[in-house]
Amino acid sequence: MKRAPAPAKLNFALVVGPRTAGGKHQVTTVLQRIDLFDRIALRPAPELRIRGFSEDTLVREALELLAREGRVTPGWQVELNKRVPVAAGLGGGSSDAATALRLANETLELPLPPERLHALAARLGADVPFFLEPGPQLGEGDGSELRALELPQDFWVVLLLPKGVRKLSTSAAYEAFDRRGGEQGYEERRRKLLEALGRIRRARDLAALPPNDLASSPLAAELLAAGAFRADVSGAGPAVYGLFSSRRNAERARRAAGRHGETWLTVPAWYG
Numbered sequence: 055m056k057r058a059p060a061p062a063k064l065n066f067a068l069v070v071g072p073r074t075a076g077g078k079h080q081v082t083t084v085l086q087r088i089d090l091f092d093r094i095a096l097r098p099a100p101e102l103r104i105r106g107f108s109e110d111t112l113v114r115e116a117l118e119l120l121a122r123e124g125r126v127t128p129g130w131q132v133e134l135n136k137r138v139p140v141a142a143g144l145g146g147g148s149s150d151a152a153t154a155l156r157l158a159n160e161t162l163e164l165p166l167p168p169e170r171l172h173a174l175a176a177r178l179g180a181d182v183p184f185f186l187e188p189g190p191q192l193g194e195g196d197g198s199e200l201r202a203l204e205l206p207q208d209f210w211v212v213l214l215l216p217k218g219v220r221k222l223s224t225s226a227a228y229e230a231f232d233r234r235g236g237e238q239g240y241e242e243r244r245r246k247l248l249e250a251l252g253r254i255r256r257a258r259d260l261a262a263l264p265p266n267d268l269a270s271s272p273l274a275a276e277l278l279a280a281g282a283f284r285a286d287v288s289g290a291g292p293a294v295y296g297l298f299s300s301r302r303n304a305e306r307a308r309r310a311a312g313r314h315g316e317t318w319l320t321v322p323a324w325y326g
Contacts, residue, residue, distance in 0.1 A: 055096070056157040058157055060092040060150045060152070061090065063086060063087050063149065064288045067247050067263040067265075068268055069081065069082045069240065069243045070228075079196070079228055082193070082194050082248070083197055084192060084251070085191045086205065087323040088320045089321050089322070090137065091149075091323070092135060092146060092149065094132065096154060098161055099130055102114065102131075103131045106134040110150070112182075115151070116152075116175075116178055119178065124159075124162050142292060142293040144213075145185070147179075148181035149181075149185045152183070159171055168186075182198075184197075187200055187202070189202055189203070189324050190203045191203060206255075209257040209260075209299060210320075211295055211298075211318075211321060212304050214295070214311045215292065216292055216315040227269060231268055236267055243264055250263050257299060260283070265286055268290050269291035270287055273311070274287065276314075277295075277307060280303070281304075282297055282307065284297045
């Protein structure tokens with residue numbers, strides 16, 4: 055039995071541009087894992103079985119794709135222990151798929167090399183390749199073109215999932231973005247993001263990154279007022295995060311934010 059954590063991610067910035075000829079939006083985003091994770095256990099089996107989360111589709115799709123690419127029968131049993139909130143902008147499904155893909159690939163007699171595994175992951179979703187790489191990454195193109203970043207990791211994260219707020223589907227979030235002409239000024243926003251990345255030396259410098267183009271929340275302002283040096287929505291939301299230098303302030307902010315929904319206190323994570 056192979057086991058691994060499947061961590062959630064935050065988008066520290068998400069700058070969105072126009073659609074390309076292929077129909078996907080150009081994006082520039084800063085991706086960071088956090089120490090909130092699902093658990094994946096996988097072993098070879100006579101047939102493909104996914105247990106523990108009846109709503110899963112992406113892990114199954116990932117393993118069927120791997121089997122076709124590796125020219126083997128899709129014979130794995132996966133135990134999926136969910137802790138990352140579903141449909142929250144935290145990439146839980148993508149992380150599960152990438153982790154299962156990596157573990158299953160290790161069981162093959164002829165494992166796929168990293169570049170082929172990355173290409174396979176990109177077919178599943180723009181976030182999936184990120185979870186095959188260690189550390190924070192800059193995502194460009196549709197988000198799956200990655201470049202490793204050296205970012206400070208010495209801060210606390212308060213994560214808030216507001217109660218009563220339903221997530222728009224990712225496609226609906228992008229459609230709303232298009233209707234308001236959100237792509238205008240993309241190149242300027244992208245330039246500012248890259249310039250801000252080049253100036254980051256300490257955790258507080260993350261505050262200079264531009265805000266999320268797809269989603270916003272008034273709860274981010276509340277976390278800033280509680281002492282966060284940066285707060286924003288992750289991905290298409292609705293999860294909101296605040297970054298804190300002090301654990302004491304982070305714990306105080308988490309307690310206060312609890313009236314708005316479910317909360318977590320966590321830290322950055324590096325593992326894949």
